[in-house]
Amino acid sequence: MSVVEVRKVKLDLEEVWHERGPRLDQPLRVAVVTAIVKNPYAGRFEPDLLPFMQSLREFGSDLSARLIAELGGATAVQAYGKGAIVGEDGELEHGATWHEAGGWAMREALGNPLAMVPSAKTIGGVGTRLMVPLGHIQASYVRSHYGTAEVTVWDGPRRDEIAFALAMATGGRIHARLGGLAADAIQGRDGLR
Known part of the structure; x- marks a missing residue:
């Protein structure tokens, strides 16, 4: 399998200015890209899923580039x-x-x-809503960056499709104030701290 059959791609951008506290100078921006893809294994058991996974790599790169551009570059x-x-x-x-x-x-x-990329997956019908966990890109223990991004597509996935989503954010929760490892204290050795 060398071609990923895409029916549609949806790009969502959320800007959050405050959470009933002081308004930020710059909003938290959360972007999600969701692709509705034909499931080549729908309705049957396939013992070897690796060819499909490998064919998704280039597609994942394309979706990642879209998100990064939407958020203003990798450094954001x-x-x-x-x-x-x-x-x-x-x-x-x-x-x-x-x-x-x-x-x-x-x-x-x-x-x-x-840091590892947090993940969620489920089985569902058209319009299923999935809350994707977010975490800091360099250290999983940065508590302020634990968040979620919503994934939903009004007409997908259909029975023989998969909705694949990637999410990125420009920061942590608005007004995070519950302690833990601060982003500016990351040691950057193991993806945890």
Whole structure:
């Protein structure tokens, strides 16, 4: 399999100025790109999913580039996450093909940050809503950057499709004030602290 069959791509941008506290000088920007892709394994069991996962790598790179451009460049990105919604004729493992393909693509496009890319996946029908977890790109223990990005497409995924999503944000939660490792205290050795 060398071609990913895309039906549509949706790009969402959210700007948050405040959370009932002081208004920021610059908003937190959260962008999500979601692609509705034909599931080549819908309705059947396929023992080898690796060819599909490998074919998604270039696609993941393209979607990552779109997000980074929307947010003003790689240096603006502080948090990321990924997700998949598998249509009803698929299985959860079909969504897991995005773990490596989507996560690898985002990390490469951002200069190979150290932290793992948080992820969520589910099986659902048209209009299913998925909350994708976000985390700091360099250190998973940066509590202020634990957040979510909403993934939903009004007409997808259909039974034989998968919605693959990538999310990036320019910062952490607005008015975060619950302690933990601060972003400016990251040591950058292991992706955790």
